[in-house]
Amino acid sequence: xxxxxxxxxADSRRRVLxxxxxxxxxxxxxxxxxxxxARAARLNKAMIYYHFKSKAALYREILRDMFEAVRDDVxxxxxxxxxxxxxIRRYVEVIATAAAARPHFPPIWLREVAEGGEHVDAATxxxxxxxxxxxxxxxxxxxxxxxxxxxxxxxxxxxIIAPLMFFLATAxxxxxxQRHVTAGPLSLSRDVVIAQIQRVALAQLExxx
Amino acid sequence: xxxxxxxxxADSRRRVLxxxxxxxxxxxxxxxxxxxxARAARLNKAMIYYHFKSKAALYREILRDMFEAVRDDVxxxxxxxxxxxxxIRRYVEVIATAAAARPHFPPIWLREVAEGGEHVDAATxxxxxxxxxxxxxxxxxxxxxxxxxxxxxxxxxxxIIAPLMFFLATAxxxxxxQRHVTAGPLSLSRDVVIAQIQRVALAQLExxx
DNA sequence: GTCTATAAATAGATAGAC
DNA sequence: GTCTATCTATTTATAGAC
Numbered sequence: 026x027x028x029x030x031x032x033x034x035a036d037s038r039r040r041v042l043x044x045x046x047x048x049x050x051x052x053x054x055x056x057x058x059x060x061x062x063a064r065a066a067r068l069n070k071a072m073i074y075y076h077f078k079s080k081a082a083l084y085r086e087i088l089r090d091m092f093e094a095v096r097d098d099v100x101x102x103x104x105x106x107x108x109x110x111x112x113i114r115r116y117v118e119v120i121a122t123a124a125a126a127r128p129h130f131p132p133i134w135l136r137e138v139a140e141g142g143e144h145v146d147a148a149t150x151x152x153x154x155x156x157x158x159x160x161x162x163x164x165x166x167x168x169x170x171x172x173x174x175x176x177x178x179x180x181x182x183x184x185i186i187a188p189l190m191f192f193l194a195t196a197x198x199x200x201x202x203q204r205h206v207t208a209g210p211l212s213l214s215r216d217v218v219i220a221q222i223q224r225v226a227l228a229q230l231e232x233x234x
Numbered sequence: 235x236x237x238x239x240x241x242x243x244a245d246s247r248r249r250v251l252x253x254x255x256x257x258x259x260x261x262x263x264x265x266x267x268x269x270x271x272a273r274a275a276r277l278n279k280a281m282i283y284y285h286f287k288s289k290a291a292l293y294r295e296i297l298r299d300m301f302e303a304v305r306d307d308v309x310x311x312x313x314x315x316x317x318x319x320x321x322i323r324r325y326v327e328v329i330a331t332a333a334a335a336r337p338h339f340p341p342i343w344l345r346e347v348a349e350g351g352e353h354v355d356a357a358t359x360x361x362x363x364x365x366x367x368x369x370x371x372x373x374x375x376x377x378x379x380x381x382x383x384x385x386x387x388x389x390x391x392x393x394i395i396a397p398l399m400f401f402l403a404t405a406x407x408x409x410x411x412q413r414h415v416t417a418g419p420l421s422l423s424r425d426v427v428i429a430q431i432q433r434v435a436l437a438q439l440e441x442x443x
Numbered sequence: 444g445t446c447t448a449t450a451a452a453t454a455g456a457t458a459g460a461c
Numbered sequence: 462g463t464c465t466a467t468c469t470a471t472t473t474a475t476a477g478a479c
Contacts, residue, residue, distance in 0.1 A: 037444080037445085050348075051349065052264060052349070053262050053263075053264055053265070053345065053348070053349065054262075054265070055261060055262055055264040055265030056262070056263070056264030056265070058471090058472070058473095059472075059473065059474085060471095060472075060473095068445080068446095069445075069446060069447080070472095070473085070474080071445075071446065071447085071474090071475080071476095072444080072445060072446080074473090074474065074475075075444070075445080079473085079474080080473070080474090131348070132348040132349065133348075135344045135345070135347060135348040136262065136344070136345055136348045137407075138344060138400065138403050138404055138407060139259075139262070139340070139341040139342075139344040139345045139348070139403055140260065140261065140262065140341065141403075141405075141406030141407050141410070142406065142407035142410050142411075145407070145410065150410065150411060153411050154411060157411070157420075177420075177422065179408065179420040179422060180422055180426075180427070180430065183397055183400050183401060183404070183422075184397050184430075184434070186400070187396035187397040187399070187400035187401075188392055188393055188396040188397065190396070191347065191392050191395070191396035192392060192396075194347050194348055194350075195347050195392070196350075197350030197351065198346075198347060198350050198351035198354070199388065201350070201351050201354065201359065202351075202359060202362050202363060202366070211366075211386075211388040213386065213388060213389055213392075217389075218389070221389065221393075221438075224443050225393070225434055225437075225438075225443060228434075228437065228442075228443045229430075229434075233437070233442060233443065234433050234434060234437045234442070234443070246462075246463085267453090267454065267455095268454070268455060268456085269453095269454075269455095277463080277464090278463075278464060278465075279454095279455085279456080280456090280457075280458095280463075280464065280465080281462080281463060281464080283455090283456065283457075284462070284463080288455080288456080289454095289455065289456090
């Protein structure tokens with residue numbers, strides 16, 4: 026929204042957003058500390074309040090950015106001239122890619138889910154609906170083409186998002202459990218996990234499960 | 235651990251644990267407030283500190299309780315004289331049941347995952363290893379019986395736990411999205427979701443995916 | 444736009460009476 | 462075991478100089 030684009034000194038706003046994303050991801054909304062964010066952004070607290078109205082407003086902006094990007098990406102996938110099964114694979118992939126580009130995404134989203142979307146405002150809610158709407162369109166198109174059977178978009182989405190966020194967010198915890206564990210290696214390759222999630226989603230749609 | 239069991243007035247400790255579980259689930263560790271916990275337990279803050287050393291100690295006790303119960307339940311499943319596929323179904327079921335008996339479980343666990351197991355102490359870590367160990371035993375037994383193929387316990391566990399916790403924890407958020415949504419009903423029956431998770435887990439083990 | 448200094452509120456923890 | 466009152470530290474947010 027209308028603001029100086031890359032003015033020499035003033036990418037400070039961008040720096041605040043980056044630092045805040047990391048802080049919120051690491052400590053949650055309540056645990057995040059404005060002073061720490063300022064230090065990480067190489068600024069001071071007052072500067073954050075110059076750019077953002079409040080801690081809550083700053084947090085909401087980060088949430089919005091995440092889901093706006095995902096919504097746009099999956100909308101493109103839904104509209105692309107490709108086969109239904111390929112759309113499902115890409116749906117998984119673009120979400121995984123969006124999350125990879127924003128390491129703060131999985132932790133923040135997991136926490137947001139945990140607190141019932143407490144900080145999810147109307148704009149973000151619309152993006153979420155947009156994401157589900159795109160998936161619904163992919164399913165419907167696939168059914169029309171006789172390739173998919175009916176599966177609730179919400180269930181399919183949860184079966185994709187949940188393991189994906191878990192996998193991406195649990196890396197530290199898996200390392201912690203690993204020490205002295207007897208149940209084989211806990212490390213999973215990112216690609217293997219994504220491929221598995223894609224296979225599971227497709228198997229449901231194609232009636233193989 | 236050696237303490238008065240149900241002494242007339244003194245189930246206050248139990249009340250604190252119950253109130254704290256709800257508070258931690260709703261607001262996270264950092265967001266939880268000791269005064270609110272005290273009020274919900276119909277006590278005062280000082281009474282909490284009489285029973286528990288600190289906020290952290292109180293939280294850890296709740297974490298431990300959750301995973302101790304799950305570990306015991308899945309260990310029983312792994313040792314039961316039943317078919318491998320039935321063990322997998324029960325594995326899913328006992329975890330779902332343990333979570334249902336503790337509504338605070340899914341949110342707390344999601345947050346704990348999000349922060350890399352920050353508050354997971356050695357005891358809880360052992361319980362977690364025990365859970366994975368039991369699942370590994372179920373898989374191994376199934377392979378020996380020629381029924382299962384090799385699947386990493388961690389991957390299978392994540393594929394079970396993640397959608398389950400998501401489903402259980404997202405109820406409020408799903409309601410929030412629901413308003414004015416166009417992608418069909420977002421409400422999913424608990425039983426349908428559990429059945430689906432069981433099918434997916436088994437399909438992986440039986441090589442159907 | 445950026446800073447220092449500080450106001451104002453909140454929350455974890457404890458002292459001490461009963 | 463249970464309470465009230467309070468200490469102390471932390472933290473969000475703002476005033477005001479440059």
